Amino acid sequence: MPQAKIAIIGLGLIGTSFGLNLTKNNKRNYTVVGYDIERRRERSAEKAGAIDKRSSSVKDAVTDANVVIIATPILTTKTIIDELKDYVHPDALVTDTGSTKTLFMEYATEILPTSVNIVGGHPMAGSDESGPDSANVQLFEGAAWALTPSPLASETSVKTLLALIEQTGAYPIFVDPKEHDQHVASVSHVPLLLSVALFRMVRDSNFWDDASVLAGPAFNEMTRLAKGEPEMGRGIIETNQKPLTDWLKRYRDELGIIIEGLEAGENIIGEVEESESEEDSSLRAVTGYEMLTSLLQQTRTERLMFDELPKGRQIPQTGDGGTPTFSDTMGQMLMGGYLYGRLKDRMQDLDRREEELKQRER
Amino acid sequence: MPQAKIAIIGLGLIGTSFGLNLTKNNKRNYTVVGYDIERRRERSAEKAGAIDKRSSSVKDAVTDANVVIIATPILTTKTIIDELKDYVHPDALVTDTGSTKTLFMEYATEILPTSVNIVGGHPMAGSDESGPDSANVQLFEGAAWALTPSPLASETSVKTLLALIEQTGAYPIFVDPKEHDQHVASVSHVPLLLSVALFRMVRDSNFWDDASVLAGPAFNEMTRLAKGEPEMGRGIIETNQKPLTDWLKRYRDELGIIIEGLEAGENIIGEVEESESEEDSSLRAVTGYEMLTSLLQQTRTERLMFDELPKGRQIPQTGDGGTPTFSDTMGQMLMGGYLYGRLKDRMQDLDRREEELKQRER
Numbered sequence: 040m041p042q043a044k045i046a047i048i049g050l051g052l053i054g055t056s057f058g059l060n061l062t063k064n065n066k067r068n069y070t071v072v073g074y075d076i077e078r079r080r081e082r083s084a085e086k087a088g089a090i091d092k093r094s095s096s097v098k099d100a101v102t103d104a105n106v107v108i109i110a111t112p113i114l115t116t117k118t119i120i121d122e123l124k125d126y127v128h129p130d131a132l133v134t135d136t137g138s139t140k141t142l143f144m145e146y147a148t149e150i151l152p153t154s155v156n157i158v159g160g161h162p163m164a165g166s167d168e169s170g171p172d173s174a175n176v177q178l179f180e181g182a183a184w185a186l187t188p189s190p191l192a193s194e195t196s197v198k199t200l201l202a203l204i205e206q207t208g209a210y211p212i213f214v215d216p217k218e219h220d221q222h223v224a225s226v227s228h229v230p231l232l233l234s235v236a237l238f239r240m241v242r243d244s245n246f247w248d249d250a251s252v253l254a255g256p257a258f259n260e261m262t263r264l265a266k267g268e269p270e271m272g273r274g275i276i277e278t279n280q281k282p283l284t285d286w287l288k289r290y291r292d293e294l295g296i297i298i299e300g301l302e303a304g305e306n307i308i309g310e311v312e313e314s315e316s317e318e319d320s321s322l323r324a325v326t327g328y329e330m331l332t333s334l335l336q337q338t339r340t341e342r343l344m345f346d347e348l349p350k351g352r353q354i355p356q357t358g359d360g361g362t363p364t365f366s367d368t369m370g371q372m373l374m375g376g377y378l379y380g381r382l383k384d385r386m387q388d389l390d391r392r393e394e395e396l397k398q399r400e401r
Numbered sequence: 402m403p404q405a406k407i408a409i410i411g412l413g414l415i416g417t418s419f420g421l422n423l424t425k426n427n428k429r430n431y432t433v434v435g436y437d438i439e440r441r442r443e444r445s446a447e448k449a450g451a452i453d454k455r456s457s458s459v460k461d462a463v464t465d466a467n468v469v470i471i472a473t474p475i476l477t478t479k480t481i482i483d484e485l486k487d488y489v490h491p492d493a494l495v496t497d498t499g500s501t502k503t504l505f506m507e508y509a510t511e512i513l514p515t516s517v518n519i520v521g522g523h524p525m526a527g528s529d530e531s532g533p534d535s536a537n538v539q540l541f542e543g544a545a546w547a548l549t550p551s552p553l554a555s556e557t558s559v560k561t562l563l564a565l566i567e568q569t570g571a572y573p574i575f576v577d578p579k580e581h582d583q584h585v586a587s588v589s590h591v592p593l594l595l596s597v598a599l600f601r602m603v604r605d606s607n608f609w610d611d612a613s614v615l616a617g618p619a620f621n622e623m624t625r626l627a628k629g630e631p632e633m634g635r636g637i638i639e640t641n642q643k644p645l646t647d648w649l650k651r652y653r654d655e656l657g658i659i660i661e662g663l664e665a666g667e668n669i670i671g672e673v674e675e676s677e678s679e680e681d682s683s684l685r686a687v688t689g690y691e692m693l694t695s696l697l698q699q700t701r702t703e704r705l706m707f708d709e710l711p712k713g714r715q716i717p718q719t720g721d722g723g724t725p726t727f728s729d730t731m732g733q734m735l736m737g738g739y740l741y742g743r744l745k746d747r748m749q750d751l752d753r754r755e756e757e758l759k760q761r762e763r
Contacts, residue, residue, distance in 0.1 A: 163617030183615055212614055222612040225603045230623040233595055235700050236655040240648070241587045242703050243655075249716045250584040251707060252574055253545055255525030260622055261592040265704045269697040276663065276693055284663045286602070291656050293598040294649060301638065301646045331638055335631040338597045341604050342627045345613060354611045 043069035045203075046104040048097060048119055050075040050084040052166060053136045054110030055174035058089030060207040063176060074100040083171035097122040104128060106199065109135040109143075113274030116143055120150050129154040132196040136160055138223065138271065139278040140187045140216035148189055156196030159187035159216060162209055163227070167266035179207035181350055185223075187216040210351030224282035228275050229290060232283070234264035235272075300334070303327025405431035407565075408466040410459060410481055412437040412446040414528060415498045416472030417536035420451030422569040425538060436462040445533040459484040466490060468561065471497040471505075475636030478505055482512050491516040494558040498522055500585065500633065501640040502549045502578035510551055518558030521549035521578060524571055525589070529628035541569035543712060547585075549578040572713030580716075586644035590637050591652060594645070596626035597634075662696070665689025 045061060047054045050073050061071050073090030074097055075081045081093045094100035101107050101123045109119050116137055127133065133155055135143050140159045147157045164182040166173060184204050188197050204211050214222070241250055241258075276283065300308060308327045314320035325333075407423060409416045412435050423433050435452035436459055437443045443455045456462035463469050463485045471481050478499060489495065495517055497505050502521045509519045526544040528535060546566050550559050566573050576584070603612055603620075638645065662670060670689045676682035687695075 163615055165618070182617055185615060214611075214615070218611065219615070222608055222615050225606065225608065225612050226616040226620040229602075230599060230619045232656075232659055233599060233623065235697060236652060236659060237592065237595060238704050238707075239696070239700050240591075240652050240655045242700070242707075244587070244651075246584055246587065249576075249580065250587050251710065252714060252716050253525055253547060253576070253581070253584050254588040254707075255544055256527070257592045257626055258588040260625065261595065262704060262707075263622065264619055265697075265700050266708075267701070269694060269701055272697040273690070273694045277666075277690055280663055280666055284660060287656060287660050287663070289606075290598065290602050291653055291660070293602045294594075294653050294656075297594055297598060298646060298649050298653070301642055301649070304639075304642055328635070328639055332631060332635045334601070335597060335627075335634040338601050338604070338627050339629070339631055342600050342624060345600075345604075345616075345624075346628075348613065352614060354614045 043105045044103055045069050045071045045106040045108065046094065046100040047071065047073045047084075047090060047108045047110060048075075048100060048123075049109060049111035049115070050080045050089070050171050051110065051112075052169050052171070052173050052178070053162065053164075054108065055080075055084045055087060055089045055171035056176065056178040057108060057110065057136070057162075057207065058084060059087065059174055059176040060179065061203060062088055062091065064206055069105070072100055072104070080171050084174070087171060087174060089171070089174060098126045101128075101131070102126050104131055106203070107131055107133045109133070109137075112268075112270045113137040113139060113142065113278055114270075117146050120147055124150050124152075127151065127155055130156070132156045132158060132192075132199055134158050134160045134200055136162055137278075138227065138275050140185070140214075140219045142278045144187055144189065144216040148191075153191055156192040157189040158192050158197055158200050159185075159189075160200070160204075161185040161187075161219065161223070162207075163223075164209070165267070167263055169268045169271075177208070179204075179209040182209045183212045183351075184209040185212050185214050185219050187214060187219060212353060214354055220279050221282045224279055224286045228279055228283050229286045231264045231267065231272060231275065232287065233290070234262050238262040238265045297331065297334075300327040300331040303330075405467045406465055407431050407433045407468040407470065408456065408462040409433065409435045409446075409452060409470045409472060410437075410462060410485075411471060411473035411477070412442045412451070412533050413472065413474075414531050414533070414535050414540070415524065415526075416470065417442075417446045417449060417451045417533035418538065418540040419470060419472065419498070419524075419569065420446060421449065421536055421538040422541065423565060424450055424453065426568055431467070434462055434466070442533050446536070449533060449536060451533070451536060460488045463490075463493070464488050466493055468565070469493055469495045471495070471499075474630075474632045475499040475501060475504065475640055476632075479508050482509055486512050486514075489513065489517055492518070494518045494520060494554075494561055496520050496522045496562055498524055499640075500589065500637050502547070502576075502581045504640045506549055506551065506578045510553075515553055518554040519551040520554050520559055520562050521547075522562070522566075523547040523549075523581065523585070524569075525585075526571070527629070529625055531630045531633075539570070541566075541571040544571045545574045545713075546571040547574050547576050547581050549576060549581060574715060576716055582641050583644045586641055586648045590641055590645050591648045593626045593629065593634060593637065594649065595652070596624050600624040600627045659693065659696075662689040662693040665692075 047058050058071055058073060071090045072092045072094045073081055073084050074094040084090050085093055097119060107127060109116055111119055116135060129152055133147060133151060137143050138161060140161060144159050151157060162179050162182055162184045164179050201211055241247060304327050306326060307324045308330050310322040310324050312320050313323045409420050420433055420435060433452045434454045434456045435443055435446050436456040446452050447455055459481060469489060471478055473481055478497060491514055495509060499505050500523060502523060505521050513519060524541050524544055524546045526541050563573055603609060666689050668688060669686045670692050672684040672686050674682050675685050
């Protein structure tokens with residue numbers, strides 16, 4: 040019986056770590072091949088056992104592949120799609136691992152044959168280290184893995200990808216590409232830039248030599264993300280400009296509130312409602328310090344609650360009460376559920392585009 | 402031979418962890434007694450072996466003590482000093498572990514007899530957990546431990562404290578109290594508030610339910626400090642208001658530069674000097690994205706260099722002039738550009754502010 044073929048394009052930290060998870064399965068009925076523009080990385084990934092075989096080119100890698108995983112920097116994704124479009128199998132599943140999803144989904148659905156099953160992916164895992172030598176089979180354990188299936192992707196192809204991701208210990212999360220980018224801007228891309236700005240501020244100051252001596256775990260941790268690959272940061276910035284700018288401005292406003300509180304200090308900054316009973320409430324003046332203290336208290340409580348949220352929960356449906364289970368979400372997604380409404384527009388768009396093409400070809 | 406007596410006032414995370422380090426020494430010639438306003442904490446610390454004996458009051462603890470360690474929340478320090486002033490041994494060494502040093506040093510030197518040896522202390526270690534049950538004998542291993550001896554403290558008393566701190570594996574760093582507060586505002590207190598602001602921003606947004614599902618290690622790490630004790634945050638805010646406000650405003654400016662870069666995007670934002678040789682240089686226009694990419698690159702390089710700095714180095718003597726600061730390089734990069742003008746103003750402004758600060762401190 041012929042074996043299935045999985046091709047990984049890009050053997051950095053993510054591609055190689057994914058490979059390690061794919062090859063560790065000793066009941067597998069697939070071969071994993073790998074390609075990287077740097078031969079050195081290919082050799083490292085092969086040596087680590089993340090791929091069974093090196094490919095000599097993108098063409099060589101994707102030809103006859105049932106699954107193609109693009110794990111290059113985001114800004115390289117377009118080039119890879121251009122390179123593989125003529126060789127990818129018509130029924131193949133094509134996925135990626137980029138930090139933003141809109142660009143990948145738009146470009147892949149535009150360029151690749153409509154028969155190809157496109158399912159964008161983004162594992163919410165990483166490290167400040169990069170390259171195949173930092174790869175780690177546990178990298179995705181317990182992480183969310185965002186998935187943005189094209190409306191045209193077959194149910195089988197989505198299930199295939201889910202089975203591969205399951206082996207990594209990550210939790211698949213279905214999400215619309217634009218919403219994905221909007222959300223990760225807040226929980227992933229803003230944190231990166233905050234980290235960079237913090238390090239720069241202290242490093243940039245005349246106090247660096249002294250302050251750096253006193254820097255402890257808080258500073259190390261809060262500036263760790265600044266060690267990440269600049270190429271990855273660049274990809275994020277260039278493909279998620281608008282949401283990132285909006286969130287950063289919002290963040291600047293949050294800081295403004297804290298600065299106001301600090302400047303007010305012992306002085307009154309506003310009033311809070313104090314209710315002794317439901318009917319009876321009065322206003323109490325608060326100082327800047329009091330406002331900040333209650334802000335610290337509230338945030339702490341909420342932050343501790345966040346730690347308790349169950350892992351692997353799905354994005355809730357709006358309007359709906361109960362938490363949907365994974366199979367509910369899968370079902371809804373595949374049978375005209377919550378993603379469908381948004382995806383339908385794009386599907387109609389694609390249909391129109393195809394129709395136009397056909398007419399032009401006549 | 403009578404044993405020396407060490408009294409720890411406040412048996413939270415820091416006091417208890419310090420105690421564990423003091424009692425683990427089996428060649429010791431001292432007894433460790435402990436007091437906390439909460440008896441439950443005293444019992445926990447005793448059970449953990451962090452103290453040899455519980456004291457019934459501050460008076461009981463400090464009477465005949467050779468060393469007094471105040472490890473309460475900063476805002477409680479004044480009360481403790483008031484309570485112990487009539488009972489503290491005239492030759493005792495009094496130290497603390499608070500996150501700011503100016504208030505402690507000013508109050509202790511004002512209130513305590515001049516014969517008492519006052520040496521402020523601040524271990525740059527901690528955890529988002531608190532209380533004696535989270536205490537850990539390795540908490541201070543490899544950490545900086547800032548020391549602010551009063552000019553009246555005897556050499557012997559400072560050496561005694563150094564010997565005790567040595568047992569914890571921390572590195573003592575001598576620093577002026579005002580400079581300490583100025584520096585830790587940047588490397589410790591600003592990070593705390595950035596963490597709080599980040600969590601608040603996402604938690605309070607309409608996107609929380611969705612975004613929190615996608616939150617990964619970056620968000621966890623960058624908001625971890627928001628889990629810290631609000632009482633500690635409050636102490637920091639109230640005793641380090643001015644430096645903290647200044648640094649936060651500066652941080653807001655840093656963010657402003659990033660936001661400008663993002664908004665410029667593919668458009669030209671300034672010019673960089675490109676030198677082929679020392680005599681020959683030309684200006685090249687850069688886009689917002691290019692500016693941000695080189696900012697990411699430079700920051701990454703500097704951040705990696707920071708990891709390589711030797712632990713336990715002391716604060717260098719001022720008088721400087723030598724190495725160009727990071728801001729020089731950034732300035733050169735944007736030389737002649739429109740951003741440079743603004744950057745330069747800001748830098749001159751900051752230089753002026755720093756100069757003023759230094760003069761005020763003299």
